[in-house]
Amino acid sequence: LAVWRPVADESPILRAPGADEMSLLELADRLLNRGVVLTGEATISVAGVDLIYLGLNVVLTAVENLHVRQLERP
Amino acid sequence: VRLLLRALTTAEAPREAPPGLVGVHEAGIIAWATGVAEPAPRFGRDDLLEQHQLISRLHAQFEACLPARFPSWFADEHALRAEIRGRQAEFRTALDAVQGRCELAVTVLWDNPVDPVVPTEASAPGTRYLRERQQALVGSDRRRARARELADEIEHVAGADVVAVRRQVCPSAAVAVSAALLAPRGCADELIARLPRARDGVRILVNGPWPPYTFADTGADAGRQGA
Numbered sequence: 532l533a534v535w536r537p538v539a540d541e542s543p544i545l546r547a548p549g550a551d552e553m554s555l556l557e558l559a560d561r562l563l564n565r566g567v568v569l570t571g572e573a574t575i576s577v578a579g580v581d582l583i584y585l586g587l588n589v590v591l592t593a594v595e596n597l598h599v600r601q602l603e604r605p
Numbered sequence: 606v607r608l609l610l611r612a613l614t615t616a617e618a619p620r621e622a623p624p625g626l627v628g629v630h631e632a633g634i635i636a637w638a639t640g641v642a643e644p645a646p647r648f649g650r651d652d653l654l655e656q657h658q659l660i661s662r663l664h665a666q667f668e669a670c671l672p673a674r675f676p677s678w679f680a681d682e683h684a685l686r687a688e689i690r691g692r693q694a695e696f697r698t699a700l701d702a703v704q705g706r707c708e709l710a711v712t713v714l715w716d717n718p719v720d721p722v723v724p725t726e727a728s729a730p731g732t733r734y735l736r737e738r739q740q741a742l743v744g745s746d747r748r749r750a751r752a753r754e755l756a757d758e759i760e761h762v763a764g765a766d767v768v769a770v771r772r773q774v775c776p777s778a779a780v781a782v783s784a785a786l787l788a789p790r791g792c793a794d795e796l797i798a799r800l801p802r803a804r805d806g807v808r809i810l811v812n813g814p815w816p817p818y819t820f821a822d823t824g825a826d827a828g829r830q831g832a
Contacts, residue, residue: 554812557710557783561818562653566674567699568822569610569688 608638608685610677611659612816614667615700623662631686632693634700637663638685648676657815664816669704671696671821692823699823706768707790707814711800713755713782714808715748749774752781755804759784762800766792771819781807785819 611626614635622628622637629636639659656675664670679685689696725736752774760770763786772784788796793814800811 550808550810553712553714553780553810554710557712557812558657558815559653560783561708561710561785561815562656562672562675564674565818566672566821567613567696568674569677569679569685569692 606640606642606681608679608682609641610673610679610685611637611639611656612663612673613637613671613689613696613700614663615669615704617667623659623666626659626663627682629682629685629689631689634689634693634696636685636689638679652676660816664707669700670816671699671703672816672818673821695823699821703787703817703820705790706787706817706820707793708817708819709786709788709793709796709800709811709813710815711759711782711784711786712780712810712812713752713759713784713804714779714810715781716806716808718779748781751806755807755809756782756784758804759800759809763788763796766796769820787817787820788814790814 608627608629614637616630616633616635625639626637627640629638637659653675660670660672664672679688723740725733725740727733727736756772756774759782760767760772763770767786767788769787770784772782774782776783786796797811797813800809802809802811
């Protein structure tokens with residue numbers, strides 16, 4: 532997945548993401564945030580998913596949801 | 606071997622399992638999964654892309670395909686069967702809702718994610734701060750109103766071909782609208798061609814057809830998410 536990283540002297544919110552980056556982020560958002568939820572043995576274990584980037588709320592929301600759901604598990 | 610669930614489909618005419626996938630049949634539903642021996646795998650971007658590829662393959666093969674949220678694990682086949690048996694009515698309803706349909710992702714991006722701040726003439730720092738803050742708030746309201754107009758226009762252009770729409774207005778500084786359109790598979794190409802690609806101050810990206818990720822939730826899922 533493409534990661535939207537700011538260039539060195541640029542604030543993350545000042546650069547519009549490219550079309551390819553945005554498409555991949557939208558897709559990542561769907562894979563992590565949507566889809567049917569089944570209660571498996573360990574639904575969430577994505578600490579290794581390399582989605583860490585700055586500036587786009589869609590995937591940040593996905594990561595936040597993962598943390599919340601992790602905390603909700605007994 | 607644990608199972609990483611990919612998607613649920615209806616049990617249609619007998620088919621060969623797609624390569625690399627195990628089909629667990631239960632209550633007229635097939636759960637497609639991948640066996641993973643590694644006890645604690647760490648997922649990366651390639652795993653996400655693989656998830657999309659596998660679900661897309663299933664979506665192409667089956668009329669009704671319900672993508673599973675990534676990553677959904679099961680200890681074994683028995684655990685997966687028990688989950689399906691217990692929620693079969695719910696899954697059937699969700700499968701019916703996406704049968705023969707696909708998702709188009711429409712993303713409207715601002716050409717300039719941030720409004721330029723016009724320097725004010727106020728000499729006192731406090732007054733200057735408040736005026737700049739006021740500018741930012743007015744700009745934010747204006748953008749939100751414009752984003753709603755754009756979302757309405759997209760829905761209008763999509764018209765009756767679209768079965769359902771879910772949209773977010775201004776989900777981030779760069780994005781004016783993030784919308785998901787659920788449409789019959791047969792209409793997708795024509796719909797993609799019809800949607801606009803640009804308007805004043807924005808670019809419009811259309812992706813898909815994708816499996817119906819956004820529309821795969823069930824009533825029970827919505828309750829869980831709202832918790």
